[in-house]
Amino acid sequence: MIADHRITDPLLQLLVERAAEEGAKKALASIGLHDEDAANDVRELRSLLEVFRDTKKTVIQTVWKSVTAGVLALLIAGTGIKMFFRE
Secondary structure, three states: OOOOOOOOHHHHHHHHHHHHHHHHHHHHHHOOOOOOOHHHHHHHHHHHHHHHHHHHHHHHHHHHHHHHHHHHHHHHHHHHHHHHHHO
16 A cells, blocks of 8 residues: 655645744844844844934035035135136
8 A cells, every 4th residue: 555645735835834934033043133122122223224324314415515515615715816816
C-alpha cells in the first residue's frame, strides 16, 4: 500500500504563515525589537527620523538663502565699487 503524502493548500498556507511568523520574530530579535518596548522604540525612531529630516530641510534652505544673500551682496558691492571708481 502506498501512502498519499501530498500537502493540501490549507496545510501549505498554515506552514507558510508559521514560517513567516517565526522568521519575523527572529528578525526583530536580531535587531533588539523583541520585547514589550519594541512598539515604543519604533515610534521613537520614527519621531527622531522625522526631526532629522525636518532639520536637514531647514539646513539646506538656510544654506541656499545664505548663498543667495552672499551673491546679492557681492553684486551690490561690485556695483557700488564700479560706481565709486567711475566718478
